[in-house]
Amino acid sequence: MRVVVAPDSFGGTLSATAAAGAIAEGWRRAVPDDELRLLPLADGGTGFVEVLHAALGGEWHELKVTGPFGDPVAARWLRIGDTAYLESAAACGLHFVPRERRVPATARSVTSRGVGELVADAAASGVSEVVIGLGGSATTDGGAGMLAALGAVPVDDSGATLPDGGSPLAAVARLDGVLALHGVQLVAAADVDNPLLGEHGAAATFGPQKGADADAVAELDAALARFADALAAAAGRDVRDEPGAGAAGGLGAALLAFGARRVSGAGLVRELVGLDAELDSAGLAITGEGSFDWQSLRGKLITAVAGAAAERGVPCVVLAGQVSVGRREAAAAGVEAAYSVAENAGGVEASMADPAGTLAALAERVARNWSR
Template sequence: MSTVVFAPDSFKGSATAAEVASALAAGWSSVRSGDRVVLAPMADGGEGTLDAFEVAVPGAERRPVRVTGPDGEARDASWLLLPDGTAVVELADTSGIVLMPRLAPYDAQTTGFGQAIAAALDAGATGLLLAIGGSASTDGGAGMLSALGARLLDADGAVIGPGNRGLAELHRAETGPLRTLPAGGARILSDVTSPLLGPAGAAAVFGPQKGATAADVPVLEAGLARLARVLREAGVDVDPAAPGAGAAGGTGFGLLAWGATMAPGSAAVGEALGLAAALTSADAVVTGEGRYDDQSAAGKVPEYVAGLARDAGIPAFLAAGSIAAEPRGFAGAASLSDLAGGSAAAITDPLRWAAAAGAELARRWPG
């Protein structure tokens, strides 16, 4: 009997990491019923991070919270309390682009993310893991900072409006009332290394994904630059060029200004979940994501898991919704789109085809 670990990322907008892991394992077991399967759904700091921790960490407790959504409407969300007192808060669940009824590049906000962080602190969290993928806004984390106590004011001393639109009126910042970091600190889970400003920054690269036109990008950029300048004048000297400052529409910058530190998303999640240790007693691992492409090698979940597999001396297999680049370092790969006869069919019923991919990989492995 072999032990096989299933550690995929979510298939963004289609299926959670936990669902994909279960489907892959079911398909594998349909071919190799004697194998022991271990579910270890992964995340890189984006959508599904809460689910991954909840499945993988015994005793994790999901806590409900009512927040202001990215569109300004109240919504129900949650954060996760781990047994060691660490809280996991996911931006996608509170201020994510999937929560927007329609894209609003100037008005989408991160207030709800800050409210969830504040709720975790009020509950006594001793440390924070802050997953910031999947954002809807380009507000530089202004809404999040406001929810944590900062006062962002216009020239008349009034609190500015939400979103990047409000940054156009920003004149002065009072950061003294900001909540204190917990004793265990706050780590930002993100694999985005973009700076806040410039051609590789938050507005230029990610603004169009959030509904910005070419004419909108310089306006969004100016708002972010104003935020950086005003915070610097308030004594918060964070380099806008810091790697990851541009993550989540500049929320990475806002969190750095608060005092949080960057942590590579996949590696931080894997470390917290104890994945490396799990692979030392396994015979193979299956990982995956919605689309495997040239960017996947830049620290995304499949490459991270494949690296751990090499260290453990076991084969890694890849299952992806689509495969647009040559998979390197894998003992085998299966594309859901190829198995389904097209991407539309795979997206319509991803768990069926994930199970088919699991079965296909099991048939290929002689272990």
């Protein structure tokens, strides 16, 4: 049987490439004669650009940019023809924030400035389009840091420049300056469809995983509401309720307001790496990520793979670190079955101690049930 192995990265434990390799290792132990096609994927979050480079090649551009805490971090973007690809997580990813620092004070203050520095470097290179993968960010600043790096600086009523971070936006009055984009088209490759504000917005939905408690979430949401007013006044477009505005801590809102075209990150990768063609002759599709939860059903990679497989009558199974999606919801998304690494390994702690080994062990077990 021909099996397409097309996972996303597994949180901070396994890249998409490493996850695909672990699944393949376990599968081959059980069914060595199956033909496996490894196709690591991404949906705009961490690993987005590496997946594209692995599939399409291109030229890396490396530079130092401002990290989420304001200190320099190494980042890079990828040029393929006249298009630049970058990911927000390269500059302000949650992986830069150790778990012990994911506290309310951090959630209030981290910045997306480095994303703007990446965009500026790419835009100045002569490309016609810059695609920004959104996801996996540590920030909830609405993209204010990114805009400041590009020339549109948030200021208060007195005209003083605001400090970086989400909470200072409670005092924003306007954006001073204009964006230096050299005429390039921006594309926001979003992994979610959340709006900027409210119970499904950037602060409420993603803030807690970045360290925000209930008070910080409320403070950040209010600050983002004020920033949305300033953003609308500066750009002439109010995007707070648009799908994807809440992506990557509100980076989506800043990009959409200034004319970025929104695309599905998962759909873009699906098209560029040729997932559909690979599935045309497959007997089974395997995908996965760190946590298969309700957010997975809101435009993330698993739904793209399952949807493409369903169009061809190919069953799709999910191997994930943890699974909290019910069978009915999974089936509605095109997923035939979902399996938890943690459950198979005897707990989250055991699975995290050996991410590749426990994923391979689960794949070995699943192969015995699914290989024809």
